[in-house]
Amino acid sequence: MEFGQETFCFRKTTLQYILALALLAALAITSHIAIAKLVTQQADTARVVNIAGRQRMLSQRIAMLAFDLARTREPARIAPREAALATSLSDMESAFKALTEGSALLGISAAKSPAEAFVYAQEHLGERMNAFLGAGWAYLALPPDQRPDSPALTRLVDTAQGPLLGALEAVVAQRQADSEAQVSRLTGLLKGTLAGMLVTLVAEALIIFRPLFRRLKAAQDLLLDAALTDPLTGSKNRRFFMDTGTHEVARSRRAGRPLAVAILDIDRFKKINDTWGHAVGDEAIRTLVRTTLAATRESDVLGRLGGEEFGLLLPETNAQAARMVAEKIRAQVAATLVQAPGASFAMTVSIGVTTLAVSDDSLAAALDRADRALYRAKESGRNQVVTDDPQRESHAA
Structure with a gap:
C-alpha cells in the first residue's frame, strides 16, 4: 500500500475511532446527567419531605405553645413563651416560603410538576397556611388576659390538627409519587445508555480495531522509516546512524574487515546563518x-x-580509501554553490576520519577519534581532511 493510501486509511480509521469515542463520551455524559438528575431528584424530594415534616411538627408546636400561653398567668413566664411562639411562627413562615417559592440556600427548586401544582391548588395549602399563620400572629398580638377565650386560639388548634396537616401530607405524597416516576424514567434511560455503550464497544472492536491493527501493521515500515529519517535533509538521523554503526562494528569484528568512520562539519556555519538567515542555513545543510x-x-x-x-x-574501507572519499567530498562541497535569494555563495567543510581499531569496544570510541581529528582540521584552518589512523601516527591533510 502506498503512503498516500495508507495515510487515507489511517485517517479514516482515526475518524471512525474518534466518532466511536465521541459516541461513548456522549453516552457516558448522558449517564452522568441521568445519575445527577436522579440524585438531585431524590435529594430535592428528601428536602421537601423534611421541610413538610418540619412544618407539621411546627404546627403542632405552635398550637401547643399557644395553648400553654393561654394558661400562663405569671408575667415572668409569659415573655419567654411569647418569644418561643414568635420564633416558631417565623420558622414555619420561612419554611413554607421555601417550599412554595424555592430556596437556593436550602437547595429547593421552585419548579413543580403539574400534578403537584394541582395538589397545592386542590388542598388550598397556601390559603390554609396563611390562615394558620395569620391566626398565630393575631393571637400573639392579643393582651394576655384575652388569649384564653380567643377565637384565634381555636382556629390555631383546629387547623393544626386537621386541614393543614392533611394538605401538607397530600403535597408530600404527590412529591414522592413524582419522584418515583422520575426515578423510573431515569432508570430506563440508564439501562438504554448502558446497552448503547455495550453495542458501541462491540462495534468498535469489530469495525475499527481489527482493521486498524492490520493497517497499523502495514504502516509500520513507513512509520519506522519516518522515525529514523532527518526531516530537514532526508538523510538518516542520529538514532539510525548509531544503531547501524553498532551493527557495522559487530559485522566488522566477525568478518575481520575494515570499517571507516568520518565526521563532517560545515565551516563557519554560524556566519552563514547570521549573514543569510536560517532558511539559507538549512539549504546549506541540504547541499552538504x-x-x-x-x-x-x-x-x-x-x-x-x-x-x-x-x-x-x-564499510569495507581502510584508512587510505576513507581519506580519498573524504577528500572527494571536501572538494565537491567547496565547488558547489549554495543558492540564496538573489545570490549564491561557496562553503567549505572540515572532515575528521578514522578507522575501527582492534581496541575499540564500541562505535563511540571510533567516533571520539574522528571528532578529535575534526577538531584538528578546524584548528588547522578548516576546509581540510584530518585522519586519525589508530594503526599509525595521525597526520594532517
Missing part, C-alpha cells in the same frame, strides 16, 4: 547532504548527528 550522497556508495551510511554535523560510515 546532496553532495556527500553523490560522492559515496549506497552501502555507506550518512546520518545527521546534530546541527550542521554529520557522521559517515564507510
Whole structure:
C-alpha cells in the first residue's frame, strides 16, 4: 500500500475511532446527567419531605405553645413563651416560603410538576397556611388576659390538627409519587445508555480495531522509516546512524574487515546563518547532504548527528580509501554553490576520519577519534581532511 493510501486509511480509521469515542463520551455524559438528575431528584424530594415534616411538627408546636400561653398567668413566664411562639411562627413562615417559592440556600427548586401544582391548588395549602399563620400572629398580638377565650386560639388548634396537616401530607405524597416516576424514567434511560455503550464497544472492536491493527501493521515500515529519517535533509538521523554503526562494528569484528568512520562539519556555519538567515542555513545543510550522497556508495551510511554535523560510515574501507572519499567530498562541497535569494555563495567543510581499531569496544570510541581529528582540521584552518589512523601516527591533510 502506498503512503498516500495508507495515510487515507489511517485517517479514516482515526475518524471512525474518534466518532466511536465521541459516541461513548456522549453516552457516558448522558449517564452522568441521568445519575445527577436522579440524585438531585431524590435529594430535592428528601428536602421537601423534611421541610413538610418540619412544618407539621411546627404546627403542632405552635398550637401547643399557644395553648400553654393561654394558661400562663405569671408575667415572668409569659415573655419567654411569647418569644418561643414568635420564633416558631417565623420558622414555619420561612419554611413554607421555601417550599412554595424555592430556596437556593436550602437547595429547593421552585419548579413543580403539574400534578403537584394541582395538589397545592386542590388542598388550598397556601390559603390554609396563611390562615394558620395569620391566626398565630393575631393571637400573639392579643393582651394576655384575652388569649384564653380567643377565637384565634381555636382556629390555631383546629387547623393544626386537621386541614393543614392533611394538605401538607397530600403535597408530600404527590412529591414522592413524582419522584418515583422520575426515578423510573431515569432508570430506563440508564439501562438504554448502558446497552448503547455495550453495542458501541462491540462495534468498535469489530469495525475499527481489527482493521486498524492490520493497517497499523502495514504502516509500520513507513512509520519506522519516518522515525529514523532527518526531516530537514532526508538523510538518516542520529538514532539510525548509531544503531547501524553498532551493527557495522559487530559485522566488522566477525568478518575481520575494515570499517571507516568520518565526521563532517560545515565551516563557519554560524556566519552563514547570521549573514543569510536560517532558511539559507538549512539549504546549506541540504547541499552538504546532496553532495556527500553523490560522492559515496549506497552501502555507506550518512546520518545527521546534530546541527550542521554529520557522521559517515564507510564499510569495507581502510584508512587510505576513507581519506580519498573524504577528500572527494571536501572538494565537491567547496565547488558547489549554495543558492540564496538573489545570490549564491561557496562553503567549505572540515572532515575528521578514522578507522575501527582492534581496541575499540564500541562505535563511540571510533567516533571520539574522528571528532578529535575534526577538531584538528578546524584548528588547522578548516576546509581540510584530518585522519586519525589508530594503526599509525595521525597526520594532517
